[in-house]
Amino acid sequence: MNNILVCQDVVKTYRSGANVVSPLRGVNLTLLQGEMVAIVGASGSGKTTLLNIMAGLDIADEGKVELAGTNIVELNDNQLADLRNQNVGFVFQFHHLLAEFSAIDNVLMPIRIARKPNKEDYQNAQALLARVGLGERSEHKPSELSGGERQRVAIARALIHNPKLVFMDEPTGNLDEETSDQIHQLIMQLNESESASFVVVTHSKDLASKFDRVLSMRNGCLVEDGASE
Numbered sequence: 001m002n003n004i005l006v007c008q009d010v011v012k013t014y015r016s017g018a019n020v021v022s023p024l025r026g027v028n029l030t031l032l033q034g035e036m037v038a039i040v041g042a043s044g045s046g047k048t049t050l051l052n053i054m055a056g057l058d059i060a061d062e063g064k065v066e067l068a069g070t071n072i073v074e075l076n077d078n079q080l081a082d083l084r085n086q087n088v089g090f091v092f093q094f095h096h097l098l099a100e101f102s103a104i105d106n107v108l109m110p111i112r113i114a115r116k117p118n119k120e121d122y123q124n125a126q127a128l129l130a131r132v133g134l135g136e137r138s139e140h141k142p143s144e145l146s147g148g149e150r151q152r153v154a155i156a157r158a159l160i161h162n163p164k165l166v167f168m169d170e171p172t173g174n175l176d177e178e179t180s181d182q183i184h185q186l187i188m189q190l191n192e193s194e195s196a197s198f199v200v201v202t203h204s205k206d207l208a209s210k211f212d213r214v215l216s217m218r219n220g221c222l223v224e225d226g227a228s229e
Contacts, residue, residue, distance in 0.1 A: 003030055003033070010024050010060045012060055026220065038207065056072045057085065103139070106154075110161045132155055134153065151172075188210065
């Protein structure tokens with residue numbers, strides 16, 4: 001089975017005046033195609049920073065990040081955008097929907113970036129919205145949706161182009177228990193049917209327990225959950 005993601009000795013440091021913060025101090029991770037990994041840890045431990053770097057939304061100061069067999073550090077902005085659009089879905093902690101577009105048009109945005117959506121794309125988007133419980137809300141704009149509904153639209157958007165790898169930053173943090181269960185089931189179904197890999201930052205022990213591996217962010221590194229530092 002091929003590796004879909006490889007991180008080697010990833011370091012990230014932020015400087016503000018005399019203050020230096022190093023949330024990532026040598027992160028290593030190898031993820032197989034179809035594997036599911038949950039990342040847990042205290043708030044401020046660097047989980048979201050790592051997620052952004054793995055997805056190519058931020059750049060590491062040191063180390064290597066290989067996504068779908070390509071070292072993303074060697075790519076220019078356009079090449080990196082193409083690689084993400086072809087291989088990656090991302091669900092942010094906050095939905096980042098476009099206010100002027102309907103739910104279904106927001107879901108179709110990754111397709112629209114690559115080409116004009118066709119009838120089948122609209123059907124797939126409608127089906128995804130139905131799977132996250134929003135089949136009757138597809139023409140509503142974000143201002144007409146609750147916070148939890150907006151997050152579900154964002155999840156559907158991340159999945160519309162059948163990505164090989166999906167990153168999720170607290171995907172069920174704003175959802176009620178019933179909807180969270182629906183999202184959990186959707187993640188598992190996509191993993192099984194499409195062999196999609198998932199890297200999910202979560203505080204949900206229930207969600208994390210369903211994944212192949214649970215990793216903890218400690219002192220700027222990833223360790224197997226329950227392992228000693």
